[in-house]
Amino acid sequence: MKKHTLFRILALFSVLALGLAACSSSNEAAETTDQAADVTTQTDAPESVVLLVGTWKLDGTPQEITAEQAAKLLPLWQLFQTLSTSDTTAPEEVEAVLKQIKQVMTPEQLEAIAAMNITLDEMRTFMQEMGVSGQGGGTGPGGGTGQPPAGMVPGMGGGGGNTSGLSPQEIATAQAQRASTASAERVPGPLMNGFIEYLQTKAGQ
Structure with a gap:
């Protein structure tokens, strides 16, 4: 009976030790990823531009994304495009x-992107090199934003941008907030x- 109890105690300690080791490894991996992710924003370009251009520029290098990664990234970038518009x-x-x-x-890919120090000027040059240069700064097809209809805040569509009943001060505030949000992670449409x-x-695909 004592041997059985001792065995259960030792087994429990073994499970706890393995669990702690797994948690430690997961935390270290997460910290490494976070540290690599942080350095992708140390330029004058938005993080979205740095990630997009950087990922594309990895093509042909040892850090090139795999087909599996591309399949996972595709719906995420499509979602980003939808949210941005x-x-x-x-x-x-x-x-x-x-x-x-x-x-x-991977942390290595993010570190490689960060090391590129991609700027807005480099983004424009890259667009010309890739043959995707065009007018407009939005993320929709063609990249254009156009002029809003009467009674609409610039940069806002028909789902919530109506300014009927708002004071001039409220309209100005809405315009400023929308402009700030739109420009924070803007990617040119052609890019x-x-x-x-x-x-x-x-x-x-």
């Missing part, structure tokens, strides 16, 4: 998608569309 998107939603995108990437096509090809 929606008039009801909260900044937190965009940040959440970018976080998921970084989780698909986004070209990258989506790249991911589709990479994923074999």
